[in-house]
Structure formats: C-alpha cells, structure tokens
Amino acid sequence: DAGITQSPRHKVTETGTPVTLRCHQTENHRYMYWYRQDPGHGLRLIHYSYGVKDTDKGEVSDGYSVSRSKTEDFLLTLESATSSQTSVYFCAISETGGNYGYTFGSGTRLTVV
Amino acid sequence: GQQVMQIPQYQHVQEGEDFTTYCNSSTTLSNIQWYKQRPGGHPVFLIQLVKSGEVKKQKRLTFQFGEAKKNSSLHITATQTTDVGTYFCAGLVLTGGGNKLTFGTGTQLKVEL
Numbered sequence: 553d554a555g556i557t558q559s560p561r562h563k564v565t566e567t568g569t570p571v572t573l574r575c576h577q578t579e580n581h582r583y584m585y586w587y588r589q590d591p592g593h594g595l596r597l598i599h600y601s602y603g604v605k606d607t608d609k610g611e612v613s614d615g616y617s618v619s620r621s622k623t624e625d626f627l628l629t630l631e632s633a634t635s636s637q638t639s640v641y642f643c644a645i646s647e648t649g650g651n652y653g654y655t656f657g658s659g660t661r662l663t664v665v
Numbered sequence: 666g667q668q669v670m671q672i673p674q675y676q677h678v679q680e681g682e683d684f685t686t687y688c689n690s691s692t693t694l695s696n697i698q699w700y701k702q703r704p705g706g707h708p709v710f711l712i713q714l715v716k717s718g719e720v721k722k723q724k725r726l727t728f729q730f731g732e733a734k735k736n737s738s739l740h741i742t743a744t745q746t747t748d749v750g751t752y753f754c755a756g757l758v759l760t761g762g763g764n765k766l767t768f769g770t771g772t773q774l775k776v777e778l
Contacts, residue, residue: 594770649764650757653710
C-alpha cells in the first residue's frame with residue numbers, strides 16, 4: 553500500500569548473524585507493528601510502537617529487538633539469527649492503534665541458513 | 666493471554682458455492698476486523714465491526730459480530746476465483762497496555778472452476 557515500505561524484500565542470512573529489517577512510513581501514523589507470519593500460526597505480534605522511542609513487546613518477542621528514533625521508521629533487529637526465525641515479516645501502521653484497520657507493508661521474506 | 670481461533674483452516678469450494686469462516690475469541694472484544702491476503706501478498710483491511718449483533722455487507726460478503734462480542738463470521742455468497750486468498754479476523758481488546766490486535770490463524774480459501 554502507498555505510504556509504507558519494507559526493506560529488504562528478500563534476505564538470506566547465516567545462523568548467528570545480526571539482521572535488521574526496516575519499515576518506513578509516510579503517513580505520520582503513531583502506531584507501528586512488526587508481525588511474523590508462519591504457516592498454521594497466522595500473524596503473530598513481535599513488537600509494537602506507540603510513539604517515538606515508545607515500544608513494547610508482543611507475544612513472540614524473544615530474540616528480537618526494535619527501535620523507533622523517528623516517527624517514520626521502525627526497525628526490527630534479530631540479534632543473532634536462528635533457523636526458527638525464517639519467516640515472512642510484515643510491518644503495519646495505524647493512526648488509532650486498532651480503532652480502525654491496519655495498513656500492512658509488502659513484507660520481507662527472511663531465510664536463515 | 667487473549668486467543669482468537671478461526672475455523673476452518675482450509676476450504677476448497679467450486680465456483681458459485683458459498684463460503685463461511687468463523688472466528689471465536691476467548692475474551693470480549695472492543696471491535697473485530699477482517700482482512701484478506703491474496704497468495705504472495707500482504708493482508709488488506711476489509712471491514713470493522715463494533716456493535717453487538719452488527720451485520721455489514723460488501724457486495725457478496727456479509728460480516729457478522731456476535732451478540733456477546735466474542736465471535737464473528739464472514740460469509741461469501743456465490744464465490745468467484747477472485748475470492749481466492751486467506752481471510753483473517755482480528756480482535757481488539759482495550760487494555761492499559763496499549764492498543765493492539767490479535768489475529769486469528771486465518772482461513773485459506775481455494776476456488777475451483
């Protein structure tokens with residue numbers, strides 16, 4: 553969707569290396585979210601942000617950290633990538649935090665070998 | 666924690682048949698949202714239901730929110746090949762810890778000619 557971009561779109565990395573995924577928005581929305589999508593599990597929340605430098609953990613936050621130094625950017629870091637973190641990662645933005653629909657980015661397909 | 670279950674996980678139909686997916690929450694919801702994800706794509710917001718017993722329609726799609734605000738359904742009349750994809754429900758529970766949606770596991774719909 554216009555207004556939210558994720559980079560990179562695809563990445564292959566080795567076990568044990570750090571990886572950073574970027575989410576960039578031009579909508580000036582307060583809330584930003586990182587989800588991972590795996591077969592049979594739907595979308596699971598990793599971390600979210602409700603403002604600059606304001607972040608909180610989701611249901612599957614172990615092994616991940618986030619940072620938000622500007623309204624428009626939300627970074628997800630895999631501190632030491634493992635094969636279990638092979639997944640599709642989606643960023644989402646929301647103006648109200650859930651009182652209306654989220655807008656999702658196109659996703660990053662990450663493979664850890 | 667809050668759980669949102671969705672059934673069935675998969676559904677194959679012949680074009681022209683009807684389709685229904687059901688969503689059940691372990692807790693009372695502030696609202697429920699529905700998303701569609703085309704194969705290889707990202708989730709796209711379809712609709713939000715807020716009121717107990719609410720029914721909304723979008724062309725061949727009918728969305729219902731249960732009286733207790735713990736369950737919802739999406740019904741598609743006379744499916745078409747363009748309906749192919751995975752349909753997710755997502756429930757919002759307002760807590761002091763910030764607004765975030767919990768997504769169901771999704772129902773993957775395949776439509777055969």
